[in-house]
Amino acid sequence: MQGTITRRGFAALAGGVAAALPLRHAHAAEFTFKIGTNVPASHPLNVHLSRAAEQVRTETDGRFEFRLFPNNQLGADADMLSQLRSGGLECFLDPGVNVLSTLIPSVSISGVGFAFKDYPSLWSAMDGKLGAQLRGQIGRAGLVVLDRIWDNGFRLITSSVKPVNQPDDLRGTKIRVPVSAMWLSLFRGLGAAPTSLNFAEVYSALQTKVVDGQENPPAIIQAAKLYEVQKYASVTNHMWDGWWFLINRRAWSRVPADLQDTVARIVNTACMAEREDVAQQNIALRTDLSNAGLVFNDVDQGPFRERLTEAGFYREWRSKFGEEAWGLLEEAVGPLA
Known part of the structure; x- marks a missing residue:
């Protein structure tokens, strides 16, 4: 399946990700957005964010650049959320149940115990009416949120x-x-x-x-x-939890609409590939952990x-x-x- 990482290739790819962060290029971009995450560089979240960053740079002819900071390099989750709201950080992959819920309590509904029996029921909710309602509440709280929530897997x-x-x-x-x-x-x-x-x-x-x-x-x-x-x-x-791709509204408003569309499209597509890899990796990891x-x-x-x-x-x-x-x-x- 396109976008899937095999276990054999995963370690090599992850090592490349770690070596490549933060991303730097010869010509300064018009817009440079830092992304903070709370998992190691080897996690599919950061693997696919790194791929998306390269694609964004290419498709915008270097005008827009992401710099990725995995593994709480920019602070604890609560610190990164605070930085995002103040403008010190442009993007944050926020674990909704225990972080964003401190600002918007309703987003923790995705973590209701034993609510989702499988991925189809989960994505029916989070890509459907429930997810749309939650994104509306996040927007009303002054943050920009992209359309797709990234997968952290069932616990x-x-x-x-x-x-x-x-x-x-x-x-x-x-x-x-x-x-x-x-x-x-x-x-x-x-x-x-x-x-x-x-x-x-x-x-x-x-x-x-x-x-x-x-x-x-x-x-x-x-x-x-x-x-x-x-x-x-x-x-x-x-329980299930995922990461909302949050963006500082003031920083995002300075980006021209055509670049916004390109960035959002690429990031949302990367999210869908990350979901596939997390689901498959969590199955494969049962053997590894055994x-x-x-x-x-x-x-x-x-x-x-x-x-x-x-x-x-x-x-x-x-x-x-x-x-x-x-x-x-x-x-x-x-x-x-």
Whole structure:
């Protein structure tokens, strides 16, 4: 499939990306936009952003240039969002559930626990009416957001104690979650003991047994080498999150309309290719992570949804998001409770 990265070619490509950042060229561009991301240069997000940057430079005859700063080089996520809003940073790939939601709470609806059973239901919502409504709210908050949200993959649970097959297996488990009300609410509803930690602290917290487990997509587990300090990986697919491509409105308004159209087209096309690679890579990584020592088990989501319903999780978040947004979510995925 065009745009797909094989595992064999991925490492070589990623190495080239790392060596190429930030991008520099002989002639100064009329418009130079910095992009901040929070994952390593080897992640498909940055691989495809780097490709898009080269294509933008070529198709605009060098008039527009992206400079890519992966792996929180420009600061923590909250810092980059602040820089974006002030104009210190032109572009930020924002994780909506736990970062952008601090400014626009409704965007965290994409992270409702066990809402999406698969990618078709996910993209039906996020490329459809729900995504359009959320982009409208982001725009009203003073930011420019492009049409396609980038994929961070479905999340699974890892543990050093035992596999998670049913909700009772989480009872009392100390699990690290991002600093987010959504994550805390989800795992408390399942009976776990969630602890909010910034990602930079996760490896050491697992290594020293401050927490028993964590949850992330396979690509993050692999990139951060969390398999070194975990034993079990339970494929719960309990939550999805992605990155919104955000742009500072003042900086974007200075770019001529024809260049805006070219840049947006190229970035959105790169996003679609990134989605394909993340989905395929997360499947392939199951084999790689198993070879690294993680023991995988598949999970039936039904009992987890039932436990969350009993705990009032869906009722709580439905009231927070409102009937319109919740209705658009259920239109794509079916009734949640």
